[in-house]
Amino acid sequence: MSPATPPESRAAACSTSGVPGCSLQGGRPVGEPLPDPRPAPAVETAGGDEELLPAPAHPWEFPLLAVCVAITLALAAAGLHLLWTLTASLLWTLVPVPTLLAVCWIARGLRYARHRAESVKVSPTQFPETHRLVTSLSEAMGLARAPEVYVSTERRPRHTDASAHGLRRYLVLCHDVFEVGEQGRDPEALAFLVAHQLGHLAAGHTGYWRRIATLGAELVPGAGAALSRAQEYTADHHAHAHLPEAAHAVRLLAGGRRLYRRVNMGEMADRARTDRGCSLLLYHLLVRRPSNTRRMAALRDRTRRGRVFL
Numbered sequence: 001m002s003p004a005t006p007p008e009s010r011a012a013a014c015s016t017s018g019v020p021g022c023s024l025q026g027g028r029p030v031g032e033p034l035p036d037p038r039p040a041p042a043v044e045t046a047g048g049d050e051e052l053l054p055a056p057a058h059p060w061e062f063p064l065l066a067v068c069v070a071i072t073l074a075l076a077a078a079g080l081h082l083l084w085t086l087t088a089s090l091l092w093t094l095v096p097v098p099t100l101l102a103v104c105w106i107a108r109g110l111r112y113a114r115h116r117a118e119s120v121k122v123s124p125t126q127f128p129e130t131h132r133l134v135t136s137l138s139e140a141m142g143l144a145r146a147p148e149v150y151v152s153t154e155r156r157p158r159h160t161d162a163s164a165h166g167l168r169r170y171l172v173l174c175h176d177v178f179e180v181g182e183q184g185r186d187p188e189a190l191a192f193l194v195a196h197q198l199g200h201l202a203a204g205h206t207g208y209w210r211r212i213a214t215l216g217a218e219l220v221p222g223a224g225a226a227l228s229r230a231q232e233y234t235a236d237h238h239a240h241a242h243l244p245e246a247a248h249a250v251r252l253l254a255g256g257r258r259l260y261r262r263v264n265m266g267e268m269a270d271r272a273r274t275d276r277g278c279s280l281l282l283y284h285l286l287v288r289r290p291s292n293t294r295r296m297a298a299l300r301d302r303t304r305r306g307r308v309f310l
Helices: 007-017 061-087 090-094 096-118 128-140 175-184 187-202 208-213 223-242 244-262 265-274 278-286 292-300
Strands: 042-044 050-052 148-152 161-165 168-174
Touching: 061 090, 061 096, 061 208, 061 223, 090 096, 096 148, 096 161, 096 168, 096 208, 128 148, 128 175, 128 187, 148 175, 161 187, 168 175, 168 187, 175 187, 175 244, 187 223, 187 244, 223 244, 223 278, 223 292, 244 265, 244 292, 265 292
Parallel strands: 148 168
Antiparallel strands: 042 050, 161 168
16 A cells, blocks of 8 residues: 655645645545535425435436336336237236246345345444444435445455345445555545445445346347446446545545555546547446546536536
8 A cells, every 4th residue: 555645745736636624635645534524405494494405316226226227127027928929828917927926036135145245344443433324324325224235255346346135235446445444544445435335225226126226228229227336426426426535535446555646636537528439438338337438527527417428
């Protein structure tokens, strides 16, 4: 792990990035306590009580959700019609529906069970700093209760993830991300990526019926991926609303835990505007997560919500 950037170098980097407060270049010095997350803006209801106002979704999320649901319904209708044509039996035509629902439920349950059996669970007595972080962020985002958190120790590191099974909501943290955030190395990086995953929970992205309703769109190249990209931007918006000074954490996804401090976020964000090419455009249309360049550009310029297509 490279040493923290000196204040003089950090100031110079800020001047070149054009970002006030240098929130996208280096964050606060390593070892400095993590600031409390900002609560969501409150609105007064008719009864005089205040409710937390959730961060708005990406403008493309709900239109794409409607398209994906329509694709799923169309494919389901076509499949049922084909079965009826081939079998002329109401039983054999309808049996695949509960079967598919059961298979999806079992698959989600087995995934949850794998993390419960194999991964390290964050608790008040095991990694208490991260447990307090998740609890405070969940409260700030208006979640009814904090999700369970597991640290994946798989050899092949993956992205952090948010998922659910039944009434249980849980997060899975990649061990590389967890190592960066623990022991005072860069707690803001861990905080922002955790807030991103909590944003998925707050926006309802992990619901069982939502996944079922958009399952058919995964069979259409680009359809399910476009919705997934919009949802990633929405989760980023939730995280930025509560921890704007920690947005530099996305450098971790580009440079890894050893090199991310040397990544110039402003330079990468500029490439989202300058890089062109047919193969690059095709990649952006098929990938399920926004590219690092586009994601950094969206976090730097908050007047734009992030490019989902062109």
